[in-house]
Each structure stands twice: as C-alpha cells, then as structure tokens.
Amino acid sequence: MTGNRSDGGRATGAGAGAGMALAERAVAWLLPAGDRESVIGDLREEAAARGADGDAAWRLLAGLRIAAHFHVEPYRDAACVRGVLALSVAGLALLWIVPAATGPGLLVPDFYTDPLLRAVAAMWGRSHVTSAAAAGLLVGHLPAIPAHAARSRWHVALLLAALAFSAADGTAAAWTAALVLLGAAWLGDRGRDAARDDSGGAGVCG
Amino acid sequence: MTHGLGELEQLVLLAVLRLEDGAYAVSVRDEIERRIGRSVSRGAVYVTLDRMERKGYLRSELGEPTAERGGKAKRLFALEPPGLTALQESLGDIRRMAEGLSRKLAWSPNR
Numbered sequence: 001m002t003g004n005r006s007d008g009g010r011a012t013g014a015g016a017g018a019g020m021a022l023a024e025r026a027v028a029w030l031l032p033a034g035d036r037e038s039v040i041g042d043l044r045e046e047a048a049a050r051g052a053d054g055d056a057a058w059r060l061l062a063g064l065r066i067a068a069h070f071h072v073e074p075y076r077d078a079a080c081v082r083g084v085l086a087l088s089v090a091g092l093a094l095l096w097i098v099p100a101a102t103g104p105g106l107l108v109p110d111f112y113t114d115p116l117l118r119a120v121a122a123m124w125g126r127s128h129v130t131s132a133a134a135a136g137l138l139v140g141h142l143p144a145i146p147a148h149a150a151r152s153r154w155h156v157a158l159l160l161a162a163l164a165f166s167a168a169d170g171t172a173a174a175w176t177a178a179l180v181l182l183g184a185a186w187l188g189d190r191g192r193d194a195a196r197d198d199s200g201g202a203g204v205c206g
Numbered sequence: 207m208t209h210g211l212g213e214l215e216q217l218v219l220l221a222v223l224r225l226e227d228g229a230y231a232v233s234v235r236d237e238i239e240r241r242i243g244r245s246v247s248r249g250a251v252y253v254t255l256d257r258m259e260r261k262g263y264l265r266s267e268l269g270e271p272t273a274e275r276g277g278k279a280k281r282l283f284a285l286e287p288p289g290l291t292a293l294q295e296s297l298g299d300i301r302r303m304a305e306g307l308s309r310k311l312a313w314s315p316n317r
Contacts, residue, residue, distance in 0.1 A: 032256075038268065039252065041278025042232045048274060062248060069249025073257070148260055 019056040027063030032070055032151070039066055074149030083145035084152050090142065091135040091160045095167065098131030128168040132181035135160050140188020143196075157185040211296040217242070218254045219293045222264060222283050230269070230280040231255060255283055263289030 027043070028036045043059050074080040139157050165178040211219070221237040222229040235251045258264040265286050268279040285293075304311065 035252065035256070035281070037278050038231070038281035041271075041275035041280060042230070042248075044276045044278060045274055046232060065247065066249040066252055069247070069253045070256075073253040076257075 020059065023056040023060035023063065027060065027067060030064070030067035030071070035070070039063070071151055071155070074146075074152045077146060077149060079146050080149035080152055083149070084156055086144045087139050087142060087153065087156045088159065091139050091156060092163070094135040094138060095128075095131050095160060095164055098134060099127035099167075126168070126173055126176075128164060128173060128177045129180055132161075132164040132177040133184045135164070136181040136184025136186075137188040140185035140190075141192050142188075143192060153185070153189065157182055211292055214246070214250060214254050215258060216293065216296055217246075218251065218258060219263065219285065219289055222255075223285050223290075223293070227282070227284075229283045234283070255281075258289065259283070261288075262286055263292055 024040055024043075028040055031039055040063075043063055046062070047055065047059055075084075136157065139153060139160060145153050161178040161181045164181050165174045168174040168177040217238050218234055221234040221241075225233055225237055231248070231251050234255065235246055235248060238246050238251075255264065255266075259266055263286055264283045266281050266283045269282045271277045271279045
C-alpha cells in the first residue's frame with residue numbers, strides 16, 4: 001500500500017512538473033524574447049514566496065495576464081496603429097482581389113495523373129489558398145510596423161487567417177488557407193529579418 | 207520641454223531610483239504597493255519598465271541566475287540621466303500645479 005501511495009505521489013509530482021513546464025512554455029511563447037527569462041524567473045520567485053510553488057494554474061494565469069499587457073502595449077504607439085491598419089487593409093485587399101480576379105481557382109494540368117498530386121495541386125490552385133499565401137507574405141514582409149511592436153504583425157496575421165478560414169469553401173480548404181497564410185507570414189517575417197541583417201541596420205521599422 | 211510622464215511611469219521611475227541596485231520588476235512592484243498601499247498589476251509594471259527603457263530613461267541588464275528562481279536571471283534596471291531629468295520635470299509640474307492649494311487639497315468630506 002505504501003509503495004502504491006509512493007508511486008501515486010511520484011506520478012502526481014511528475015504530472016504537476018509536466019503541467020508546470022507546459023504552463024511556463026505557453027507563457028514564454030507569448031512573451032517578447034528579451035523578457036522571457038526574467039519574467040519566468042520572477043514568476044517562479046513569486047510563486048515560491050506565496051507558497052504557490054507547485055501551482056501551475058497560478059503561474060499560467062499570472063503569466064498570461066503579463067503577456068496580455070505586452071500584446072496590448074504596442075497599440076499605445078500611433079505609428080503601430082497606423083502600421084497595423086495599413087497591413088490589415090493591404091492583406092484584406094489581397095484576400096479579396098485574388099479570388100475576384102481568378103474565379104474559383106486554377107485548373108489542374110492534365111499531366112498530373114497521380115491522385116494525391118492532383119489533390120494537392122487542386123487545393124493549391126484554389127484562389128482562396130493562393131490569396132492567403134499572398135496576403136501572408138505581404139503581412140510578414142512589409143516593414144510597416146515599428147520594431148518594438150513586432151507582436152502586432154502576428155495579430156494582423158491571425159485576423160487575416162480567421163478571415164481566410166471563413167471565406168474558403170469546405171473545411172479542408174478553410175484550414176489550408178488559414179495555415180498557408182500563417183506559414184507565409186512566418187516566411188515573410190524571416191525574409192524581412194534576413195534582409196535587415198544583411199543591410200546591417202535595425203532600422204526604425206521591424 | 208515636457209516629458210509627459212504618466213502616474214505609473216512616475217511611480218516606476220521613483221521606485222527604481224529608491225531601490226538602486228536591486229530594482230527588478232518584482233521589487234519595483236512590491237515597493238510601489240508598500241508605499242502607496244494599493245495593488246498594481248504585474249503586467250503594467252513590466253510594460254512600463256519596458257517603455258521607459260525604450261525611451262532611454264532606464265537601462266537594464268541580466269543579473270546572475272539564482273536557485274530560488276529556478277536558474278533564471280533577474281532583469282535589473284537603473285535610472286539613466288534622461289530618466290532623472292524627465293522625473294524632475296514631471297514632479298516639478300505637479301508641485302507647481304499644487305502650489306497655493308494646500309488648504310483645498312487638505313479638505314476632506316469626512317470633516
């Protein structure tokens with residue numbers, strides 16, 4: 001019996017540890033890179049001081065509240081608000097223009113005979129997916145948002161991904177459009193970072 | 207020149223000035239709450255410290271990782287000369303606006 005209790009205790013401890021690690025990872029992912037270590041350390045210190053050392057929920061909630069402040073903060077800056085509006089309008093325009101110009105989608109060439117290849121080509125050829133890729137690249141790459149407000153770029157990407165999801169026909173196309181938009185935004189963001197590094201300056205906009 | 211510091215910005219800069227070498231988000235928040243007797247949200251303190259650093263009013267560096275923080279370092283803050291100037295001007299504005307109002311400011315509805 002004692003052994004069982006001990007095993008149970010170890011299992012509970014391991015579960016709590018895993019929950020804690022997961023909570024910290026979730027919070028860290030939402031925080032600016034430069035603040036992650038100090039904020040997580042501060043939360044650990046505060047949790048220990050208030051006797052909530054093993055309370056993953058407390059740390060998760062406290063961390064999420066802090067992260068929420070970091071995500072709202074950029075909107076105090078008028079340049080950020082202008083940048084977010086510009087990116088949103090440009091992204092929305094692409095989401096609307098491409099399907100309007102190409103109709104429901106591009107035809108799959110006859111020489112694609114493999115069913116899987118044809119399915120992928122048909123999905124990619126759908127105008128909502130093409131427009132999602134274009135909008136994602138634009139949102140990720142345009143240097144319209146100040147460097148300190150980089151998080152806002154992802155707010156725009158998420159908003160457009162939700163719109164691309166709702167505009168596509170069918171569940172598969174909707175998920176593809178949303179994921180393609182987010183992936184393209186990530187690629188565009190990486191490309192902009194690389195271009196900025198190559199030019200050797202941080203610049204005003206990030 | 208006006209620096210237009212908000213109330214929390216003033217409180218954060220004053221706390222950093224008061225704490226000297228030991229100013230980091232937790233100690234700054236504790237110091238403010240202990241002195242003014244009301245709760246301040248953690249997130250508001252973090253973003254205010256961040257904003258003040260971006261404006262050049264504060265500088266920060268990572269301290270040594272400690273065991274009680276699970277091996278994570280503190281971000282320690284220190285006041286920069288432009289921050290001190292901004293604080294002096296902002297507090298000066300308040301003092302000038304309050305001049306001659308001590309009797310009115312002492313008024314209380316309970317008396």
